Amino acid sequence: MRSAVLSRREWLQIAAAGLGTLPIPGGRRTPVPPIVAPEAAEAVGTNWAGNVTYTGTHLYRPGTLDEVKRLVRDSDHVKALGGRHSFSTIANTRGAMVTLEQFDTVSDVNRAAGTVEVGAGVKYAQLCPQLQHQGFAVANLASLPHICVVGACSTATHGSGTGNLATQVAALEFVNGRGEVVTLSADRNRDELHGAVVGLGAIGLVTKVTLRVVPTFDVRQWVWENMPLPQFTINFDAIMNAGYSVSAFTTWRDNQVSEVWVKRRADAGDWDPGRRWFGASPAPRDRHPIITMDPKPCTQQMGVAGPAWERLPHFRPDHPPSSQGRERHSEYFVRRRDAVAAIQSLYGIGGQIARALQISEIRTVSEDPLWMSTAQGRDSVALHFTWTDDDPDVAAAMPIVESALERFGPRPHWGKMHTRTRQQVAAQFDRLGDFRNLCHRHDPDGKFLNEYLGRYVFENQSRTKTPT
Numbered sequence: 001m002r003s004a005v006l007s008r009r010e011w012l013q014i015a016a017a018g019l020g021t022l023p024i025p026g027g028r029r030t031p032v033p034p035i036v037a038p039e040a041a042e043a044v045g046t047n048w049a050g051n052v053t054y055t056g057t058h059l060y061r062p063g064t065l066d067e068v069k070r071l072v073r074d075s076d077h078v079k080a081l082g083g084r085h086s087f088s089t090i091a092n093t094r095g096a097m098v099t100l101e102q103f104d105t106v107s108d109v110n111r112a113a114g115t116v117e118v119g120a121g122v123k124y125a126q127l128c129p130q131l132q133h134q135g136f137a138v139a140n141l142a143s144l145p146h147i148c149v150v151g152a153c154s155t156a157t158h159g160s161g162t163g164n165l166a167t168q169v170a171a172l173e174f175v176n177g178r179g180e181v182v183t184l185s186a187d188r189n190r191d192e193l194h195g196a197v198v199g200l201g202a203i204g205l206v207t208k209v210t211l212r213v214v215p216t217f218d219v220r221q222w223v224w225e226n227m228p229l230p231q232f233t234i235n236f237d238a239i240m241n242a243g244y245s246v247s248a249f250t251t252w253r254d255n256q257v258s259e260v261w262v263k264r265r266a267d268a269g270d271w272d273p274g275r276r277w278f279g280a281s282p283a284p285r286d287r288h289p290i291i292t293m294d295p296k297p298c299t300q301q302m303g304v305a306g307p308a309w310e311r312l313p314h315f316r317p318d319h320p321p322s323s324q325g326r327e328r329h330s331e332y333f334v335r336r337r338d339a340v341a342a343i344q345s346l347y348g349i350g351g352q353i354a355r356a357l358q359i360s361e362i363r364t365v366s367e368d369p370l371w372m373s374t375a376q377g378r379d380s381v382a383l384h385f386t387w388t389d390d391d392p393d394v395a396a397a398m399p400i401v402e403s404a405l406e407r408f409g410p411r412p413h414w415g416k417m418h419t420r421t422r423q424q425v426a427a428q429f430d431r432l433g434d435f436r437n438l439c440h441r442h443d444p445d446g447k448f449l450n451e452y453l454g455r456y457v458f459e460n461q462s463r464t465k466t467p468t
Contacts, residue, residue, distance in 0.1 A: 044097045047084045049325045049389070054081070054089075056097030063102040065181065068205055071096060073179035078447055080205045082151025083123060085144065086415035087329045090155065090452045091201055100150075103207055109134045115170050115210050120150040125317035128309035136213040138168055140245075141312040143361075144321045150206045155415040156198045156373040158382055159312065160245040160263075160363040164375055167368045169197045171210035176203070177443030185210070195431065195438045198372040200414055200457065202439045202448050218266035219244065219311035220303045223287045227257040227280035229347065233340045235278050240364050244268075245312055248362040249289045252350030258359075259287060263312060266305040289314060290323070290359045290386075297321060323358060328387040328394050330401065330417045332410035333374040336364060339381040345404045346383065356397035358386045371431035374411045383410075387417075425456050432457070 044054035056079070062068045072078055077095025084091075091097075103119035106127055110116065116136070118127055124138075125145040131137055140159035142152060149165075151157075158164035171185035172193060182204065184193040196203050221243075232239060232248065240246045245263040250256075260280060264271055275281070286295040286302060295301075297319035299311050315321035334342045343362065361384040365375040374380065385401065387394045398419050402410065411428045412418035426432050436458060439448075449458065 044081075047086060049087060049327060049329075051087060051328055051389070051391070052089050052092065054092050054097060055094045056092070057095060059097050059099060061099050061102060065175070065207060068098070068100070068175050068207060069179040069181065071098060072175050072177065072205060072447065075447060077450070078205070079201055079450060080120070082120075082148035082154075083146060085147050085151070086155065087417050088415055088452060089450070090414055091151075092452065093450045095447075098205060100205070100207060106130050109136050109213055113170075114213055116213050117208055117210050118149050120148070120205075120207050120209075122149050123147060123317075124149060124152075124309070124313075128307075131213060132216055132307055132309065135216050137216045137308050138165075138211060139214050140165060140168065141309060143314040145309065145313045145315070145317040146321055149211070150209055151415075153197055153209060154199050154201060154206065155413070156370065156375070157413075157415070158363070158365045158375065160247060160365070160382075162245075163366045163368045164370075164373060166197045166370055166373060167366075168211045168213075169193070169209050170212050172196055172206060173208040174199075174204035174206040174442075177445055177447045181207075182442065192438065194369050195371045195435055198370045198414075199439075200372060200453065201450075202435075202453050202457065203442050204448060217308050218305045219263050219308045220266050220271075220305045221261060221263040221299070221301050221311050222271075222303050223283040223301050224260045224262065224277050224280035225258065225283050225287075227260055227278055229255045229257065231279040232257045232260075233343060236340050236343075239278060246363070247289075247314070250360050250362070251354070251357060252346050252360060253354055254350075255347075257362075258291060259283070259289065261289075261301075261314070271303075289361065293323070322386060326389045327358060328389060328391075328417055329385065329413075330387065330398055331382055331384040331413035332401070332405055332418070333365065333380045333382050333413070334405060334408040334410055336379040336381050338408045339364075342381070342383065342405055342408045345408075346401070349400050349404045352400050353397040356387050356390065356393035358388055360385050371435050372414075372429060374413060377430065380411075382413075420456070422456055422459065426459070 044056040044059045046053050062071055075096045077093045079091050079093040080098045081091050101121035104121040105119045106122055107117035140162045142157050142159055153166040153169055156164050156166050173183050176182050184196055186193055243262040243264040247261040248257045249259040288295040288298055297315050299313055299316055363382045365380045365382055367379045368375050370376055409428055412420050
């Protein structure tokens, strides 16, 4: 009989995937009547980093809304894949998996309303140049322009200094569990929209979002190196408020912050803090967040002005981002008022996680009203961990980080790895009960449920169909 004691690798899979990659006793694969010939359906494959192998029966590529509706109606279980940049199995299922990459249209900007309609298959690297051509931009961007707009909003992916990317959504179109098209908007059903935007893939297959846009603007960015930790913590607010977007990078292992990236609007005027800024020196050349890596994939620095979409991300869209997939990610959000104490707590355990860590990033995120957002109801600080791809080391490191942050009520990023329990997650979201009810109303048969959602979000599995 197999031992009930989990290996480190199995524990890591649980943390990353909510049991999504482990065999489940009594589990079954749901037969899905195809909307295309079986020989045209594809194997699903893995996520971007290769740490999650999707268990879907087939990958489908519907090209019309009617095909999406039919696929949902004909499936017991179904999930949509975005840019595959999630490090958890939030998008996994043992039923039908869908890519909406053919839903790749971007409307002309509605100049009167200040909005643009964006299909579910559109990535920020596709959207932003089209907006730029029309004289508009999105107010915030994530570190990677490679990710899908809809996927980023559905998991509350954030930028820095402003609200997370989901706060830009003014309307949402999705196909619910009955195969019906539902449209929610800030004008007609604001509270329900607040519940559905960060939908975690549990409410339906999102086919289109309407985003708020702003007039285009330019950004300049600088990198400062080797800021002493006491200077950083004493002056935390002044440092993080020094630009439109500010990121601090550290390994938690020494008494300093290795890099501080300051991104300022070009129309904010000149910025010359001198040869030293809170004890840090200006970088003599462009840098990568991981100091030993080639900065070529990174967006231009040294104060050179450029369109916001070419400066707010850390990485260029035409280069592999971060560590090129040789990595795992975790991220936790704490109240901004707890930032310094949380940072000091992490410096206390830096040596214990050194083997697993490549780099960490510290950023701020403004409060928002979205029910399942990691910044819901509180100004937040995001503490991001880019791990190595050494799975046993990562499995050992995550609980150490979570223990250090426990007293601050950390909220884990939905698309990244963590070892929180359902009870720990539930304690941090005031509208979780409302979210569960909203999902049940739009998906009464539980077609969009999966093991990840069952493990971390839903308190019971009394829905009509067993989630897989």
